[in-house]
Amino acid sequence: MTNRIIIFYGSKQDFEKLILRETVEEQVTIPFMELIQHYNARLRPNESGVRESALSCNIEVDNCVVRADDYGSVLEHVLSNFVNIVTLNHDIGTLFVHNPPRKVRDSLRSVYGEKIEYFGTDYPNLSREKLKEVYANIDADILGQHNCKKQIISGMYRLITKKSSKPVVLMLYGPSGVGKTESAKSISKTMGGELLRIQFSMMQTAEAYNYVFGAEHSKGSFARDMMSRESNVILIDEFDKVNPSFYNAFYELFDEGRYVDTNYDVDLGQAIFLLTCNFASEEEIKSVLGPAMFSRIGCCIAYEELSTEQKQNIVRKWYDSVLLSLEADEKEEIDKTDILDWFIKNAERYDNIRTLKTKLENAVFEKLSEIFVLTRTDS
Numbered sequence: 001m002t003n004r005i006i007i008f009y010g011s012k013q014d015f016e017k018l019i020l021r022e023t024v025e026e027q028v029t030i031p032f033m034e035l036i037q038h039y040n041a042r043l044r045p046n047e048s049g050v051r052e053s054a055l056s057c058n059i060e061v062d063n064c065v066v067r068a069d070d071y072g073s074v075l076e077h078v079l080s081n082f083v084n085i086v087t088l089n090h091d092i093g094t095l096f097v098h099n100p101p102r103k104v105r106d107s108l109r110s111v112y113g114e115k116i117e118y119f120g121t122d123y124p125n126l127s128r129e130k131l132k133e134v135y136a137n138i139d140a141d142i143l144g145q146h147n148c149k150k151q152i153i154s155g156m157y158r159l160i161t162k163k164s165s166k167p168v169v170l171m172l173y174g175p176s177g178v179g180k181t182e183s184a185k186s187i188s189k190t191m192g193g194e195l196l197r198i199q200f201s202m203m204q205t206a207e208a209y210n211y212v213f214g215a216e217h218s219k220g221s222f223a224r225d226m227m228s229r230e231s232n233v234i235l236i237d238e239f240d241k242v243n244p245s246f247y248n249a250f251y252e253l254f255d256e257g258r259y260v261d262t263n264y265d266v267d268l269g270q271a272i273f274l275l276t277c278n279f280a281s282e283e284e285i286k287s288v289l290g291p292a293m294f295s296r297i298g299c300c301i302a303y304e305e306l307s308t309e310q311k312q313n314i315v316r317k318w319y320d321s322v323l324l325s326l327e328a329d330e331k332e333e334i335d336k337t338d339i340l341d342w343f344i345k346n347a348e349r350y351d352n353i354r355t356l357k358t359k360l361e362n363a364v365f366e367k368l369s370e371i372f373v374l375t376r377t378d379s
């Protein structure tokens with residue numbers, strides 16, 4: 001028997017906050033996997049190691065917590081018969097369920113129906129004031145790319161009207177290392193959470209297919225990751241590397257803000273999707289993605305190569321950032337070197353800003369290693 005059912009959709013962080021609000025320290029709260037251990041003991045009492053006295057009657061607990069990661073640790077029949085299994089050995093005051101797969105949700109609804117209480121992550125609504133904040137932060141975080149910043153704000157403005165449930169879909173294109181990914185990080189930070197970043201280029205075809213369309217409930221999936229997102233900003237890096245056969249998975253998502261796979265049904269109506277690619281022009285994007293996919297992109301935003309002056313400003317900014325992490329004696333030693341001057345003079349040699357930052361950082365730590373670690377003293 002269970003007195004109260006709470007289903008929470010959203011980030012792990014917010015789910016844990018809900019549990020803290022709804023429970024008190026004196027209560028008996030057990031994790032779902034402990035409950036499953038008792039269920040298995042009922043099935044195989046001779047193998048479980050659980051005493052018979054513990055199996056003869058139901059155990060009363062105030063709360064049971066089912067976390068999203070728990071579903072991957074149980075067999076398929078546990079999901080389909082979720083209610084029966086949960087209540088077989090336990091009388092539960094409140095059952096907390098995080099991001100349940102469809103089979104778990106349906107099992108709960110079949111028994112408890114409208115008695116279920118639903119909670120979720122409250123993603124901030126976009127307003128003109130919030131959009132001003134987004135612009136101010138992205139302008140401070142990303143050097144140059146002024147037209148890109150304006151186009152991003154223009155593309156996001158539609159969410160203020162709330163006339164449509166469609167998400168915003170923006171394609172950020174251009175050469176590597178000029179601020180596309182950093183722009184997404186800045187927007188997500190302002191919108192209140194860690195950026196959900198998906199990189200399809202890291203996946204082989206079979207792995208990517210299972211990730212996008214869903215496979216076994218124990219495997220990670222695009223839907224599960226989106227359901228657990230902290231912010232309403234989702235970055236799909238290197239969208240040009242997505243296998244074209246996967247495009248139909250995005251049509252309903254970009255059209256209606258709904259994503260359905262074999263295990264989950266996710267609402268993303270007010271989400272902001274930022275797609276990045278290394279295409280050189282809007283014509284190339286349309287040619288490669290095809291009219292059906294291209295028509296679902298709200299705006300294509302071209303990022304340009306940075307000027308030498310902009311690269312030099314990045315060098316100064318990153319150099320100051322690295323020095324802030326150092327101890328006083330380390331900073332003093334680095335200030336004696338010509339590292340900053342060398343990178344300012346040679347900034348134009350670097351086309352990729354990530355490479356430039358890495359080389360600068362490596363130069364600083366190589367010098368510190370020589371001074372404080374590798375130098376031998378005479379005995």
